[in-house]
Amino acid sequence: MNKLFPEIYESLRFLLIDLQKQLLAVIEGVNEADPESFARSLSRTAYIENAHLSLLNRAYQAIQNSNQDYRAVIQGYEHVSYSLISLSRQLETISYQLQRSDALHSLQKKRVLSALQDLNNGLELIEPAIESEELALSIDICQLQVRMDKVCRQQLKRYQQKLQERYDEALMQSSFVVKDIQYMARTLLKVGEGIISGKLGQFIEIDSYQKLEATLSAMDLDLAEHQIHIHSMGETKSGCTISGVASASEAQDELLAIFKEGQKKKLLEEKIGIESWHEKFPGIAPEVYSYQKQGDKAALLFEYLTGKTFDKLLLDNRTVLQDGLNCLFATLTEIWQATEQAQGINTSFMPQLQKRLKSVYAVHPEFNLKGLQIGDAKQPSLETLIKHAIKLEQKLQPAKAVYIHGDFNVDNILYDADKCEINFIDLHRSDYQDYTQDLSVLIVSFYRLKQYSPKIRQRIRLSMQAIYDFGADYAEQHNDNDFALRMALGLARSFISSTRFVLDKEHARAMLYKGRFILEHLSQMSKQEYKNYQLPKELFRD
Numbered sequence: 001m002n003k004l005f006p007e008i009y010e011s012l013r014f015l016l017i018d019l020q021k022q023l024l025a026v027i028e029g030v031n032e033a034d035p036e037s038f039a040r041s042l043s044r045t046a047y048i049e050n051a052h053l054s055l056l057n058r059a060y061q062a063i064q065n066s067n068q069d070y071r072a073v074i075q076g077y078e079h080v081s082y083s084l085i086s087l088s089r090q091l092e093t094i095s096y097q098l099q100r101s102d103a104l105h106s107l108q109k110k111r112v113l114s115a116l117q118d119l120n121n122g123l124e125l126i127e128p129a130i131e132s133e134e135l136a137l138s139i140d141i142c143q144l145q146v147r148m149d150k151v152c153r154q155q156l157k158r159y160q161q162k163l164q165e166r167y168d169e170a171l172m173q174s175s176f177v178v179k180d181i182q183y184m185a186r187t188l189l190k191v192g193e194g195i196i197s198g199k200l201g202q203f204i205e206i207d208s209y210q211k212l213e214a215t216l217s218a219m220d221l222d223l224a225e226h227q228i229h230i231h232s233m234g235e236t237k238s239g240c241t242i243s244g245v246a247s248a249s250e251a252q253d254e255l256l257a258i259f260k261e262g263q264k265k266k267l268l269e270e271k272i273g274i275e276s277w278h279e280k281f282p283g284i285a286p287e288v289y290s291y292q293k294q295g296d297k298a299a300l301l302f303e304y305l306t307g308k309t310f311d312k313l314l315l316d317n318r319t320v321l322q323d324g325l326n327c328l329f330a331t332l333t334e335i336w337q338a339t340e341q342a343q344g345i346n347t348s349f350m351p352q353l354q355k356r357l358k359s360v361y362a363v364h365p366e367f368n369l370k371g372l373q374i375g376d377a378k379q380p381s382l383e384t385l386i387k388h389a390i391k392l393e394q395k396l397q398p399a400k401a402v403y404i405h406g407d408f409n410v411d412n413i414l415y416d417a418d419k420c421e422i423n424f425i426d427l428h429r430s431d432y433q434d435y436t437q438d439l440s441v442l443i444v445s446f447y448r449l450k451q452y453s454p455k456i457r458q459r460i461r462l463s464m465q466a467i468y469d470f471g472a473d474y475a476e477q478h479n480d481n482d483f484a485l486r487m488a489l490g491l492a493r494s495f496i497s498s499t500r501f502v503l504d505k506e507h508a509r510a511m512l513y514k515g516r517f518i519l520e521h522l523s524q525m526s527k528q529e530y531k532n533y534q535l536p537k538e539l540f541r542d
Contacts, residue, residue: 042099273429348393404432436490444494
């Protein structure tokens with residue numbers, strides 16, 4: 001790291017020198033019971049603050065002048081610096097406490113000095129860890145936290161026992177000091193994580209690192225030898241973080257695998273979903289390399305699939321987008337034919353919408369209208385429209401169940417133009433269901449994209465229309481007479497419920513109005529009119 005940005009590294013070295021002086025003065029003060037040592041420790045704080053500000057200024061200049069590839073390294077320096085300044089402030093607090101109270105005389109010096117010496121050992125490892133091509137020393141810094149924390153917890157337990165027997169002000173102050181040392185242990189852990197992150201190319205916590213290390217063993221890769229590079233690829237709506245894993249010798253776009261971390265329940269569902277797709281329609285889902293769990297968290301390492309998601313294809317040329325849709329329609333036809341079950345499953349679009357209304361109103365409280373009346377004209381509330389639509393939905397004939405994606409958004413479908421191949425990702429909701437579930441979600445996921453140029457909105461309209469027409473053709477071929485009504489209810493559900501992901505008020509209102517229009521239209525129709533229902537094509541226009 002220092003070879004790339006020597007000026008930033010120079011500021012970090014000055015910060016470290018003064019921080020060690022500050023720490024050693026505290027160690028001497030505890031060992032010798034010398035208040036003057038604590039005064040010397042406090043005198044270093046201004047130097048440390050200046051070195052920290054110098055590093056941040058130099059990091060800012062470096063970010064302005066460097067390309068994207070080096071920003072993770074610079075941010076790694078910043079993370080380390082912020083952690084070190086936090087250590088300095090914690091040492092400052094300890095010095096004030098020991099200088100102005102009787103806590104010094106109640107400390108168990110052997111344990112406290114042991115923890116402080118581990119902290120000093122960690123500071124001494126920082127420069128070698130940064131300069132090293134490997135991660136072993138950075139990991140050693142993180143592991144010192146475990147030793148320090150253990151010593152502090154043992155000492156705090158003894159203080160608590162004594163305080164339960166008899167309250168003592170000095171013992172209470174000593175507890176605060178030990179607690180501050182415990183906080184410093186956690187801060188030292190952040191230092192090690194910052195160095196690891198700078199080397200890997202993305203911020204990563206040690207728990208995540210250990211999961212990644214375990215999962216990469218399935219690919220015969222060793223993080224400790226710095227054979228790989230990782231970079232962020234975003235975060236899902238469910239809170240999972242996604243990273244790309246590449247060989248350190250390769251370009252970032254030549255990925256080896258995808259590393260996904262988040263709640264164990266979500267990732268276990270995704271693992272099961274992927275495995276289920278491999279059984280039902282091989283080749284559509286990525287291969288799982290490894291699954292690791294720890295507490296309520298888990299990590300999944302799986303195959304990196306080539307191709308572009310449909311939100312990216314939309315920004316490409318129109319021909320590539322149309323080719324992608326045609327390939328998708330052919331693939332869906334194959335999947336539905338291969339997985340079709342004789343028994344249909346009723347849709348539950350309206351109950352789903354009822355459950356999500358609270359979340360919609362939390363983002364858009366102005367949507368929560370209880371019905372309007374002007375003269376004899378009445379506008380029913382959204383809740384009333386949904387209750388009416390539930391009665392209609394219960395009477396509809398379900399289609400034969402097929403295996404569906406379950407979260408069929410534009411960013412969960414990949415199209416590889418070179419291979420003319422479709423792949424699915426994010427498969428934690430896959431199950432047997434009515435195919436209108438996937439089609440209605442896909443149509444609305446196109447509409448809600450935050451792309452407002454007339455050319456792109458035109459492509460969005462044509463894509464929505466193409467998806468609907470494909471579904472209608474499939475329904476006609478399979479004598480699915482209620483397709484239009486089920487799709488209407490599915491679209492109403494998705495238009496309204498998806499507004500909770502759209503902060504642009506004008507865009508969100510357009511989606512609400514489209515959903516309401518469908519429900520109001522259906523509520524005014526007779527049973528005879530239902531038989532010949534056709535979805536108004538104007539719904540696909542802005």
